[in-house]
Amino acid sequence: MTKVDILQGTLDMLVLKTLSHDPMHGFAIALRIRQLTDEVIQIGEGSLYPALYRMELKGWIKAEWGITENNRKAKYYKLTRTGRKQLEGEVASYARLTEAIAKILQTA
């Protein structure tokens, strides 16, 4: 159980971070994360969309229909204020966690 939770939390954080500059549609989010992590992290659509819907319900992101560069209708996700706060919080706690883990790894 805990494993899933951590993964889900991390996924949320990555998505929120990706959205922190501009609104994006789902495909672009997946693409961006893949590119930024040099294909290390590949998010399946099966987990991306449920995560997006969940965060929308929580009010962290907002969805709006927009038009892509090639003139196609797509659903764009935008970070809300609550979402930004949530991101800050998660980044901070993630930083604490990695720091702590790093300490153990260094000494051991």
Next chain:
Amino acid sequence: MNRLLQHLLQFLLELWRRLLSLLRRGRYEREMEEEMRFHLEMQIEQNLASGMAAEEAHYAARRQFGNQTWLKEVSREMWSLNSIETLIQDLRYGARMLMKNPGFAFIAVLTLALGIGANTAIFSIVNAVLLRPFPYHAPERLVMLQERVSVGGGFSPSYPNFVDWRAQNKVFASIASVRMDESFNLTGAGEPERLQGRLVSAEFLSTLGVKPLVGRDFLVEEDSPGATPAVILSYGFWRRRFGADPNILGRQLALNNQSYTVVGITPSDFQFGAEADVTVPIGLQAERFRERGADPGADVVARLKGNTSQQQAETELNLIAARLEQQYPESNKGRRVRVTPLHESFVGDVQQPLLILLGAVALVLLIACANVANLLLVRSSARRREMAVRVALGADRWRIIRQLLTECVLLTALGAALGILLALWGTSFIAFQLPDGIPRLQEAKVDAPVLGFTLAVSLLTGLLFGLAPALQASRPNLTEGLKEGERGSSRRRQRLRSLLVIGEVALTLTLLVGAGLLIQSFRRVLQVDPGFKAQNLLTMQVSVNNPDGQQVANFFEQLQQDVRRLPGVKSVAVSDGLPFGRDANHPAFIIEGRPIPDKKPNGQRYAVSPDYFQTMGIELLRGRVFTPQDTRDSQLVIVIDEALARQYFPNEDPIGKQLRHGPATPSIEIVGVVRHVEPYSLDRQGPGPAQFYTNFNQISLQQLPDTVRHINLLTRSEVEPSSLASAVRGQVVALNKDQSVSNVRTMEQILAQSVAARRFSMLLLTVFAVAALALASLGIYGLMSYAVTQRTREIGMRMALGAQSGDVLKLVIGQGMMLAFAGVAIGLVASVALTRTIKNLLFGVSATDSTTLVAIALLLTVVALLACWIPARRATKVDPMVALRTD
């Protein structure tokens, strides 16, 4: 705190969004599909761009995307209000289960409806009478002031004392006196009418913090003997008599032949004590209340100043009272002041009976819960296999508990809905049954707070009867449950059910004992000899407005003669007061030839015509009653009652002794001693006040017009008294058509009225107790029938091995009676503890009256025996062969 609030807000917002998504489900699904399609197309485009063949690009994208249906499913579940959907599912399933077993559902819902409905009805009355704040400004700062002598009970202060308190105190922001139950004759335009009224001092309304709807409160200068008479009308009277005329202020009203100017209207929700159509300054009649020792005077209400406490106020008032005692030793000896919160003094008397009824009805609900829980347990036994299958198929424990609780919620909801309907009817029925004089009773209705209460009670009920069965059912023994035809009932379940039945019996016994004691008390009260014969006695109030004493005297002489001539009339009399009436005077007197004591003797005085004793059926013990020879010109005579004789003439013959009311008033000779008459109620504890009777025919012609404002005409008949009512009334009107006649009642009605409160609590408690008895016997019956079905095989075996039907009977009844006896034993202990709370509602019977306890225990045992008998009989009919063959 802030964080918590934020979280709560977040949660609520999320719930809201989920709800929205549920409502806009179709749109969301379409959007999701579109989004998926877009994603897929983008993927295909990318694949093409990276050089794949068209078909391959397509397949790769699909492969990468994975199972679309699953994705949709997951996403859908994400937004759908998961819990609500399951709830609806559970509800649907629950409803189906109930429909499959309509008998069970009907009994359970009906039981709950009765329990919840009765609770709601009683609570709506408790709410209106006890809980709702009074419609005054800051009612918690209002207090009532009473005088008391040494440690005795309180009484309304005399008016002169009130005037001194008002002048001397520094603890009240404002203080006012109010005398209720006054009446006025309205004459002039339109029908003459007898009005209920109250006399108040200036600032009465402002003390209560009530703003008149129109106009103003009385001014200080209006509250004095020579002032221009002013009157404030009640909202109801203003609408009824004047059609809510907006130009009413300044109108003149003829009350008791005096012209009053209307200065205000009270708000529609205003009330204070007895109903009053008109409110008039008490100062106008200050002359009437000038006697400092008079009792009763007028009630006093005051508003505490700033943060003065009730205790401080009482201390200061007692200092003032001590000063007054020195100043007026004759009237104020030993008089002290008691300060009580307004709420307590208004509802103090009814608080206890109402709370007891609420407690009793809660017990009935508890028994109803136990019964439904029992029914559910039976059902859950029958559904064990279903539960086992569900668990085996992977339902988790919580899911099953939720399913069962949902069924309970469904039952309760149905029960509550029906119960509210019952309460709507029951509240008005109970309010109608309740005796007059309970404050704010008319306002009792099923409103929002009451519905809130019902909701809370229903929720609690549902949990109470649902949780135990649900918890048990969710822990089924899989192998046992699934085994075909397994009948061995789990011991646990049997024990729980037995405990429930024992509890029901114990609670029922307690209620029955309470009801039994009240019934006993009521019977004893009815056996009390009131001192007169109430049968065949008609009373009515005649009020005369005529300043000419001689005309008044002639009128009453003529009236009595006329009525006496009516067929069926045996004798006729008039008196200025009736037993069980509220307005009785207690003048003090001195006995000729004895030193004047600190506290002058006093007694309840009635002015009566010579035939009064014969008409009322009051027995003459010594001497004589009034005769036609006693006139205004002869020696003044009185008749005293045995209590007065015992109190003031313990070892001598009172006949021939002389009394006077004051040093300067003429002497009065005692000519007779009659039986004591119960003055206020039949259930008086301790001795009543001594009484004496003056001769109506000897009232001076100057005083007579004042006396006859409220005169009772009493008619003893040979026929049913109410049948004479219109004939007697006709005689009054024939003599003077402007005469108002009111309060036509038979003496038996007056007696019934005086015990109405007692009768009401007795009746209601009895109804509750009988309902409890029915429920409990149903509970025992249900348990035993189930036990018999469970043990069919065992019983069959026993009979095959030679047991006689008597043995079987003994077996089954023994099992049931064990429970009944345990319940009775616990109940007896509980009732001894609980009946103490109704101690002061009892009359002539002790709270631990052994006769009642034994009788009730026997009654319950017999009922339990009957409830066991039927299933036991059925058990003896078991055919061993059939029993052994079934699974």
